Amino acid sequence: MTRRGWVLPAYTTLVLLYLFLPIAVMILFGFNDIRGRFNFVWQGFTLRHWTGIWDTPELTDALKNSLLIASISTIVATSLGTMIALALTRYRFRGRGSTNLFIFLPLATPEIVLGASLLSLFVTANVSRGIGTILLAHIMFNISYVVVTVKARTQGFNREWEEAAKDLGATPWTAFRTVTLPLIFPGILAAAVLAFALSIDDYVITLFNAGATVTFPLWVAGASRFGVPPAVNVMGTLIFVVGVTLALLAVPLQRRRAAAPVAPPTGRVAG
Amino acid sequence: MGTGREVDVRLAGVTKRFGDVVAVDDIALDILQGEFFSLLGPSGCGKTTTLRMIGGFEQPDEGAIELAGANVAGLPPHRRDVNTVFQSYALFPHLNVFDNVAYGLRRRRIAKDHIPGQVRRILELVDLPRFEARRITQLSGGQQQRVALARALVNQPRVLLLDEPLGALDLKLRKAMQLELKGLQHEVGITFIYVTHDQEEAMTMSDRIAVMREGRIEQVGPPEEVYERPATEFVASFLGASNLLDGTVGPPDGDFRTIELVSGEKVRVPAAAIEGTERSIKLGVRPEKIRIGTAGSASPADGDNAIEGTVRDATFVGVSNVYAVATRDGHEVTVYAQNLGTSTDRPPAPGETVTLTWHPEHTFVVSGREGGADGE
Ligand SMILES: Nc1ncnc2c1ncn2[C@@H]1O[C@H](COP(=O)(O)OP(=O)(O)O)[C@@H](O)[C@H]1O
Ligand SMILES: [Mg+2]
Numbered sequence: 001m002t003r004r005g006w007v008l009p010a011y012t013t014l015v016l017l018y019l020f021l022p023i024a025v026m027i028l029f030g031f032n033d034i035r036g037r038f039n040f041v042w043q044g045f046t047l048r049h050w051t052g053i054w055d056t057p058e059l060t061d062a063l064k065n066s067l068l069i070a071s072i073s074t075i076v077a078t079s080l081g082t083m084i085a086l087a088l089t090r091y092r093f094r095g096r097g098s099t100n101l102f103i104f105l106p107l108a109t110p111e112i113v114l115g116a117s118l119l120s121l122f123v124t125a126n127v128s129r130g131i132g133t134i135l136l137a138h139i140m141f142n143i144s145y146v147v148v149t150v151k152a153r154t155q156g157f158n159r160e161w162e163e164a165a166k167d168l169g170a171t172p173w174t175a176f177r178t179v180t181l182p183l184i185f186p187g188i189l190a191a192a193v194l195a196f197a198l199s200i201d202d203y204v205i206t207l208f209n210a211g212a213t214v215t216f217p218l219w220v221a222g223a224s225r226f227g228v229p230p231a232v233n234v235m236g237t238l239i240f241v242v243g244v245t246l247a248l249l250a251v252p253l254q255r256r257r258a259a260a261p262v263a264p265p266t267g268r269v270a271g
Numbered sequence: 272m273g274t275g276r277e278v279d280v281r282l283a284g285v286t287k288r289f290g291d292v293v294a295v296d297d298i299a300l301d302i303l304q305g306e307f308f309s310l311l312g313p314s315g316c317g318k319t320t321t322l323r324m325i326g327g328f329e330q331p332d333e334g335a336i337e338l339a340g341a342n343v344a345g346l347p348p349h350r351r352d353v354n355t356v357f358q359s360y361a362l363f364p365h366l367n368v369f370d371n372v373a374y375g376l377r378r379r380r381i382a383k384d385h386i387p388g389q390v391r392r393i394l395e396l397v398d399l400p401r402f403e404a405r406r407i408t409q410l411s412g413g414q415q416q417r418v419a420l421a422r423a424l425v426n427q428p429r430v431l432l433l434d435e436p437l438g439a440l441d442l443k444l445r446k447a448m449q450l451e452l453k454g455l456q457h458e459v460g461i462t463f464i465y466v467t468h469d470q471e472e473a474m475t476m477s478d479r480i481a482v483m484r485e486g487r488i489e490q491v492g493p494p495e496e497v498y499e500r501p502a503t504e505f506v507a508s509f510l511g512a513s514n515l516l517d518g519t520v521g522p523p524d525g526d527f528r529t530i531e532l533v534s535g536e537k538v539r540v541p542a543a544a545i546e547g548t549e550r551s552i553k554l555g556v557r558p559e560k561i562r563i564g565t566a567g568s569a570s571p572a573d574g575d576n577a578i579e580g581t582v583r584d585a586t587f588v589g590v591s592n593v594y595a596v597a598t599r600d601g602h603e604v605t606v607y608a609q610n611l612g613t614s615t616d617r618p619p620a621p622g623e624t625v626t627l628t629w630h631p632e633h634t635f636v637v638s639g640r641e642g643g644a645d646g647e
Binding site: 158161163164167170175178182 | 326327328347348349353354355357358359361362363364365374375378379422423426
């Protein structure tokens with residue numbers, strides 16, 4: 001009893017601190033009134049990095065590139081990945097086993113290997129590096145994450161739901177739109193958030209395939225040698241706040257869908 | 272029947288294979304308008320597959336399916352005037368009761384202001400008034416079952432397909448729902464095709480029953496007929512304890528034929544029950560048709576069949592006594608004796624020799640052929 005009384009809360013607090021301390025430092029140092037280049041020691045409070053957030057054009061461009069790449073790769077990877085996940089869970093087709101394996105490979109391969117191999121591929125095929133090649137790379141690894149995430153949801157999907165919809169007069173497309181999609185939506189949403197997060201902060205793979213294009217992580221890594229400006233902290237804070245807000249908005253939605261168990265109330269579950 | 276009612280569903284030579292498995296093997300059926308028709312058989316005999324072909328979820332490999340006289344080959348489910356109550360109900364968990372029931376109406380583009388009224392009426396019909404706003408997850412199994420029924424019936428389909436809809440309910444609720452469902456069918460006048468593996472359920476509810484086995488239809492007929500005059504050994508034993516005895520066909524005797532049992536005892540069966548020139552047959556009699564008496568205590572009524580046996584086991588089950596009696600030719604016969612409490616006779620005890628008597632009319636003859644007879 002007494003043990004349980006303090007061990008669990010203490011442990012929880014430590015884990016939460018461990019998780020949130022770096023973020024807290026990042027946010028705090030966005031308000032640091034630094035003199036000189038380095039933003040390591042607290043020197044006083046200022047809002048000048050917030051008001052002057054767009055003052056470094058290269059940084060602004062890098063962030064724009066990252067947001068563009070993350071958005072496009074998220075949309076493409078989520079659509080393709082969702083379709084693959086649906087196909088993998090509902091159809092028995094030739095090559096299903098190897099598809100499952102190939103989907104898993106990018107998750108298991110070290111990023112540095114993936115990045116280097118992609119580079120040799122692009123060089124061999126004589127493709128010039130830039131936003132296009134970054135997009136191709138991000139879509140590729142994101143698809144894997146999306147498939148794995150969405151599959152967790154589609155695996156519990158009872159196919160009789162779709163059949164019931166068609167039985168009640170829905171065309172295949174209407175059945176998908178009104179029944180399948182809403183029921184697997186939490187999985188798709190989670191996959192999209194994950195894909196966006198993975199894309200916007202990818203460094204290793206991007207470094208190999210970026211050519212002359214600079215993304216946000218590439219710029220920050222390059223700048224770190226000369227001192228990272230606090231504007232980077234400010235942008236990090238903004239991305240964090242936007243992310244958390246989106247996640248919080250998604251909670252009621254998730255909860256509403258989750259109230260519906262994916263497994264049917266009785267009987268068998270289609271696999 | 273026989274009043275020239277329309278055929279709602281016709282299956283002609285329908286066969287469905289899954290790889291090497293023949294799930295449905297050349298079945299033919301005519302199901303009439305307004306009929307409560309049951310497909311009865313053990314698990315895996317092809318009932319669900321048959322239903323799914325009628326619903327349009329599977330396409331037959333051979334044969335034709337007609338709905339209201341029109342061949343529906345290749346027609347997808349959403350274009351068939353048929354609705355299904357699924358075994359797992361398949362209610363949409365992201366929609367409430369109202370939206371579940373209204374789903375089919377919306378697909379058919381029913382005017383928006385007509386929908387709430389129709390939903391309310393059908394929910395009243397299935398005894399769930401004011402349940403519109405409930406979430407599916409807040410419903411009990413029996414309530415979910417009713418919503419599934421309402422969701423299908425609200426579309427007023429020509430035919431309603433039900434796949435073991437009461438299978439998930441407990442015994443008491445199931446009994447109550449059987450009667451309710453039968454009443455409901457009467458009220459709406461829609462043809463019901465009802466799949467079950469429960470012979471009692473099929474007999475309670477159906478106008479006609481098709482008994483299936485291994486993808487084929489063994490017998491089609493009203494409940495009394497399949498019970499009293501089973502056509503095959505399988506039907507006889509699937510619909511209750513059947514007490515089969517082997518015999519050889521002997522000479523005619525009025526409306527009856529004499530059969531000599533292996534034990535040498537002679538019994539009579541209705542002449543009409545013997546087809547053609549069969550010599551060696553199996554005859555049967557239902558356990559509740561047999562009277563049991565200690566040997567020699569009373570002579571059988573005139574013309575009754577009588578055989579001798581030894582009581583192996585006597586069980587008191589309240590409304591009746593159940594006896595297992597070994598006949599002289601080595602079969603075991605089950606006898607249900609009503610517990611009337613009026614008999615001055617002491618009930619027979621195990622080990623005692625008894626006489627079993629029954630009316631010849633109550634004897635049925637089954638085709639002994641393994642694999643069963645053809646459907647109709
Ligand atoms: N989709 C399918 N794929 C392969 N075999 C199937 C499929 N559906 C049914 N079967 C087989 O067909 C036979 C009949 O099944 P089913 O119609 O479900 O029987 P029932 O409903 O009478 O229990 C079974 O042997 C079953 O294993
Ligand atoms: Mg079945």
